[in-house]
Amino acid sequence: MSLLELREKIDKLEARIAVIGLGFVGLPVACEFARVGFTVLGIDRNIERVNLINQGRSPIEGKEPGLGELLKEVTEAGRLRATWDYQAGGEQALSQCEIMLVDVETPVEFNETSGTNVPQYSALNSALRSLGAVIRPGTLVIIESTIAPGTMKQLVEPVLSETSGLVSGQDFYLANCPERVMPGKLLANLRTISRVVGGMTPEIAGTAAALYRHIVKADLDPVDCITAELVKTVENAYRDVQIAFANEVALICEATGGDVWKVRPLVNKSPFRQMHLPGAGVGGHCIPKDPWLLAYSASEAATPATLQVIPAARRVNDAMPLHMADLIVQALAEGKNGIEKRRILVMGYAYLEDSDDARNSPSANLVERLHSLGAETVVHDPFIPAYQGNLIEMAHGCDAAVVMVRHQAYLQLDMEALKNALSRPVLIDGRLAFNGLALRAAGWTYRAVGQAPGKASTP
Numbered sequence: 001m002s003l004l005e006l007r008e009k010i011d012k013l014e015a016r017i018a019v020i021g022l023g024f025v026g027l028p029v030a031c032e033f034a035r036v037g038f039t040v041l042g043i044d045r046n047i048e049r050v051n052l053i054n055q056g057r058s059p060i061e062g063k064e065p066g067l068g069e070l071l072k073e074v075t076e077a078g079r080l081r082a083t084w085d086y087q088a089g090g091e092q093a094l095s096q097c098e099i100m101l102v103d104v105e106t107p108v109e110f111n112e113t114s115g116t117n118v119p120q121y122s123a124l125n126s127a128l129r130s131l132g133a134v135i136r137p138g139t140l141v142i143i144e145s146t147i148a149p150g151t152m153k154q155l156v157e158p159v160l161s162e163t164s165g166l167v168s169g170q171d172f173y174l175a176n177c178p179e180r181v182m183p184g185k186l187l188a189n190l191r192t193i194s195r196v197v198g199g200m201t202p203e204i205a206g207t208a209a210a211l212y213r214h215i216v217k218a219d220l221d222p223v224d225c226i227t228a229e230l231v232k233t234v235e236n237a238y239r240d241v242q243i244a245f246a247n248e249v250a251l252i253c254e255a256t257g258g259d260v261w262k263v264r265p266l267v268n269k270s271p272f273r274q275m276h277l278p279g280a281g282v283g284g285h286c287i288p289k290d291p292w293l294l295a296y297s298a299s300e301a302a303t304p305a306t307l308q309v310i311p312a313a314r315r316v317n318d319a320m321p322l323h324m325a326d327l328i329v330q331a332l333a334e335g336k337n338g339i340e341k342r343r344i345l346v347m348g349y350a351y352l353e354d355s356d357d358a359r360n361s362p363s364a365n366l367v368e369r370l371h372s373l374g375a376e377t378v379v380h381d382p383f384i385p386a387y388q389g390n391l392i393e394m395a396h397g398c399d400a401a402v403v404m405v406r407h408q409a410y411l412q413l414d415m416e417a418l419k420n421a422l423s424r425p426v427l428i429d430g431r432l433a434f435n436g437l438a439l440r441a442a443g444w445t446y447r448a449v450g451q452a453p454g455k456a457s458t459p
């Protein structure tokens with residue numbers, strides 16, 4: 001099928017779509033294309049997840065407005081079906097699909113030998129090889145996963161060509177359209193945030209943009225693939241550097257007798273300043289990873305670019321959970337207590353407020369650090385089943401509490417009850433969730449990230 005014929009099928013909603021990987025990115029996009037009338041086949045290796053989806057039940061916990069209802073609607077209408085089997089037959093077989101979206105994980109892993117963080121493409125490779133075995137001429141393959149710049153040319157295209165025996169640009173068409181979703185706003189972001197649409201040729205980019213036009217009510221910017229790969233990784237590296245700057249200012253304020261929570265809003269009164277929020281660390285599936293994808297491409301280039309700012313920002317942000325441990329040590333020392341054998345209540349394990357997503361959780365690094373200092377930990381999180389429970393009861397016997405995530409539930413806490421439950425009224429605030437002045441007046445030993453001892457401000 002020619003690109004023109006494929007475009008016509010897209011315009012008429014007749015092109016059959018396959019989505020490989022039904023996680024935070026793949027499931028919403030599968031539902032959205034099904035919602036507007038496409039027939040969608042979802043593929044995921046997690047059989048439990050596949051079964052839940054086919055029952056019209058979302059496997060994604062946490063608050064995702066509209067997703068559960070939409071999934072039920074499109075599965076009942078028969079426009080979305082999931083399977084774990086690439087080889088599944090029938091009229092809705094993968095090989096019958098003219099469009100394949102790839103939404104599998106693309107983590108990075110620290111390589112001791114090279115001392116760098118290296119992309120781990122096993123899931124991507126596996127998906128590409130499975131697709132290569134079934135795709136037919138005329139298929140449009142769109143990589144939505146975040147990949148290091150250059151991956152489309154250096155990995156995706158060769159693997160698909162080798163495994164399919166087809167010619168890229170002639171038999172199958174390749175595009176890269178990175179997502180901009182965020183847990184808690186998956187459907188909203190998908191519908192309302194612009195996207196770059198990279199194509200191996202301008203015509204392919206235009207065809208892919210025509211597909212996304214059915215679900216995206218925002219700019220769709222057709223570009224070449226390297227531009228799409230760079231935009232995605234740069235936008236997240238940019239955010240990481242912004243957060244690292246805020247965290248470094250927090251450390252400066254602690255050292256110089258300042259209060260970053262007073263300094264920040266005043267800095268932002270200066271035109272064109274947008275100082276981000278300092279905090280207990282940077283977690284999630286995007287920000288801690290994407291800067292390393294970008295850095296990897298820069299270091300692997302024929303004439304490598306040597307980076308300073310982006311790796312340094314990663315080091316600053318990765319150090320914040322360890323700094324929270326330092327603040328706990330300092331606060332306990334105010335009462336002449338050491339950290340060893342102390343029990344610390346860790347409030348919040350998700351990487352983001354009011355989310356159950358714990359990927360790259362800063363709290364995990366804090367817990368590990370506290371254990372290395374000889375302390376015990378009790379972890380609470382209202383959204384994560386393993387850590388749910390009555391916070392006040394969990395506080396009994398603990399010598400201090402540390403807030404790592406600004407969950408709404410913590411902002412409404414009975415602080416007197418928490419104070420009475422703890423054996424020492426010590427609170428370390430990693431997200432300025434509390435009013436330090438009021439807590440100190442109530443007899444707490446209170447420290448917030450970015451505030452020198454004795455300083456305090458209201459959230």
Ligand code: SAJ
Pocket residue numbers: 179180181182183235236239243276277278279280281282283284285286287351352353
């Ligand atoms: N964080 C700070 N200070 C800040 C902002 C965030 O410490 O000023 C921390 C958060 O606590 C969290 C981590 O950084 O642990 C990441 O927070 P995030 O708000 O960036 O949330 P993410 O990881 O879901 O980011 C996603 C990204 N979107 C995509 O990759 C598609 C990011 O580019 C978006 O800017 C963000 O959502 C958003 O705000 O939509």
